[in-house]
Amino acid sequence: MKRRAFIQQTAASTALVTLGSLGLQSFSSKTKKITILHTNDVHSHIDPFGPDDGRNANKGGVARRASLVESIRKNNPNTLLFDAGDIFQGTPYFNYYGGELEFKLMSMLKYDCATIGNHDFDNGIEGLYAQLPHAKFDFISANYDFSNTVLDTHVKPYKTFVKDGIKIGVFGLGIELNGLVLASQFKETKYLNPIEISQDMARILKDDEKCDLIICLSHLGYNYKNNDQKASDLTLARATKDIDLIIGGHTHTFLPKPTIEKNSDDKNVLVNQVGCYGLYLGQVDFYFDSNKNKSADGASIIV
Amino acid sequence: MNLKFFIPILTLFLFVSCKQDHQLTKIVGKRLDINDSLTGQQSIEDFIKPYRENVNKNLDSVISYAVDTYSKSDGELNTAIGNLMADAVMEQTNPVFNSRTNNDIDLVLLNHGGIRSILSKGNVTTRAAYQIMPFENSVVVVDLKGVYVLELVDYLKRSKRAHPISGMKLILDENDNIIEVTINGNIIDTERIYHIATNDYLYGGGSGMTFFQKKDSVHVLDYKIRNVLIDYFTKKDTLNPVIDNRFTRN
Numbered sequence: 001m002k003r004r005a006f007i008q009q010t011a012a013s014t015a016l017v018t019l020g021s022l023g024l025q026s027f028s029s030k031t032k033k034i035t036i037l038h039t040n041d042v043h044s045h046i047d048p049f050g051p052d053d054g055r056n057a058n059k060g061g062v063a064r065r066a067s068l069v070e071s072i073r074k075n076n077p078n079t080l081l082f083d084a085g086d087i088f089q090g091t092p093y094f095n096y097y098g099g100e101l102e103f104k105l106m107s108m109l110k111y112d113c114a115t116i117g118n119h120d121f122d123n124g125i126e127g128l129y130a131q132l133p134h135a136k137f138d139f140i141s142a143n144y145d146f147s148n149t150v151l152d153t154h155v156k157p158y159k160t161f162v163k164d165g166i167k168i169g170v171f172g173l174g175i176e177l178n179g180l181v182l183a184s185q186f187k188e189t190k191y192l193n194p195i196e197i198s199q200d201m202a203r204i205l206k207d208d209e210k211c212d213l214i215i216c217l218s219h220l221g222y223n224y225k226n227n228d229q230k231a232s233d234l235t236l237a238r239a240t241k242d243i244d245l246i247i248g249g250h251t252h253t254f255l256p257k258p259t260i261e262k263n264s265d266d267k268n269v270l271v272n273q274v275g276c277y278g279l280y281l282g283q284v285d286f287y288f289d290s291n292k293n294k295s296a297d298g299a300s301i302i303v
Numbered sequence: 304m305n306l307k308f309f310i311p312i313l314t315l316f317l318f319v320s321c322k323q324d325h326q327l328t329k330i331v332g333k334r335l336d337i338n339d340s341l342t343g344q345q346s347i348e349d350f351i352k353p354y355r356e357n358v359n360k361n362l363d364s365v366i367s368y369a370v371d372t373y374s375k376s377d378g379e380l381n382t383a384i385g386n387l388m389a390d391a392v393m394e395q396t397n398p399v400f401n402s403r404t405n406n407d408i409d410l411v412l413l414n415h416g417g418i419r420s421i422l423s424k425g426n427v428t429t430r431a432a433y434q435i436m437p438f439e440n441s442v443v444v445v446d447l448k449g450v451y452v453l454e455l456v457d458y459l460k461r462s463k464r465a466h467p468i469s470g471m472k473l474i475l476d477e478n479d480n481i482i483e484v485t486i487n488g489n490i491i492d493t494e495r496i497y498h499i500a501t502n503d504y505l506y507g508g509g510s511g512m513t514f515f516q517k518k519d520s521v522h523v524l525d526y527k528i529r530n531v532l533i534d535y536f537t538k539k540d541t542l543n544p545v546i547d548n549r550f551t552r553n
């Protein structure tokens with residue numbers, strides 16, 4: 001009897017060891033890479049600038065962006081593509097087609113989601129609503145309350161994605177519309193304090209949704225030097241926690257590389273923006289390790 | 304110990320540890336250029352092509368003829384191209400305003416900075432209207448009491464720029480004092496309500512035009528400035544605007 005019990009016990013512990021090491025092998029040694037690609041303020045720039053353009057000669061173009069995105073996706077299928085707003089307005093394509101072509105092309109490029117910029121109201125909130133069927137991607141905005149408008153239920157505060165077992169939470173932010181857009185255009189859209197909303201969003205995405213990576217798509221603008229009371233990507237970065245990356249827009253700020261800010265927990269948060277008109281594509285790669293002995297704040301940032 | 308008992312616990316343990324295990328270790332950020340070193344994706348090119356051809360066909364359609372090349376830098380306090388724009392707004396929008404209110408527009412005021420391009424000599428296309436006015440601004444008519452119209456006059460005097468006007472005559476002396484100011488030939492009645500056409504951007508205080516906020520009321524015409532130009536150009540066989548005496552310095 002005693003001997004039988006011993007054998008059973010041994011078998012059990014062997015199984016434990018085997019399973020344990022199998023488990024470790026399948027989880028621990030692999031590094032996972034999530035690639036985030038982003039644009040902002042493309043402003044209906046579909047064709048590249050011509051060779052005679054004074055400032056942006058031979059730059060930009062949606063078809064070229066498509067090639068670039070495709071090659072990056074081929075290299076890493078765990079790629080997400082985002083836009084931080086002001087898709088509309090800037091070339092006659094918008095005046096003639098009201099944004100239809102912009103949305104159709106972004107769908108062909110397989111954008112994963114976008115937030116709403118002030119110029120996306122240029123044909124009124126109905127004009128944006130009318131083009132939504134052409135977009136195969138979602139719009140997200142956490143601080144525009146659309147409940148009394150046609151966009152009610154069509155815009156979600158956030159979206160989550162799972163890529164290679166990594167959960168990514170993305171929420172959207174828009175700029176105050178009063179004074180920037182005619183009230184007759186944005187109708188009863190309510191603007192909510194983006195800092196407070198972001199604190200809520202980060203908590204929901206981290207604690208409730210258990211996201212490994214939290215990204216904000218912001219159309220607040222990078223920074224307002226003469227008005228530090230105005231909410232911007234930099235003030236947002238400093239006043240919140242648990243956000244890993246803020247993808248910005250609105251101010252057409254050409255950042256050669258992402259800015260590293262300290263959040264309210266004194267941890268690093270990246271803020272990026274790639275100017276305007278589709279002249280550049282931003283790329284931020286996040287590497288995850290499943291070695292549980294790693295310390296919590298050991299991420300090295302190479303920009 | 305039973306093995307069957309062990310496995311569920313073990314599985315749970317592994318699952319939990321996996322879930323907590325994703326440790327962010329490295330972030331690499333960079334900016335990628337989109338330029339002519341990249342070959343455009345053919346399927347996207349093919350998709351855009353019919354849209355582009357349709358837009359270009361329309362934009363390149365000839366709608367008028369310009370006798371000369373006109374620039375907003377030709378002229379100190381009034382320019383031929385600015386006069387053309389202000390007169391176009393007067394001519395195109397007054398019938399709309401009159402049909403709705405039985406009143407006439409007294410004055411048009413636009414801003415010099417809002418003239419975004421020259422008008423080139425020769426055939427004038429729809430594209431020219433887009434170049435001169437790439438923005439979506441629309442015409443609004445502001446009902447403003449005469450006393451505040453004087454603030455508008457003071458604004459013009461102080462800014463000393465060729466802001467496009469129509470319906471008003473303003474003469475300054477060499478020290479920039481006002482010698483004469485009239486609307487439709489009459490001196491300004493401080494108690495009367497004047498109907499002033501402008502665009503929604505300026506009405507909202509753009510270019511420092513704060514006086515519009517002292518309005519009695521505002522009428523939104525839903526007529527874009529660009530469409531005013533397109534309609535005006537289409538109507539006129541030849542464009543031959545001139546610098547005149549509507550805003551001058553003696």
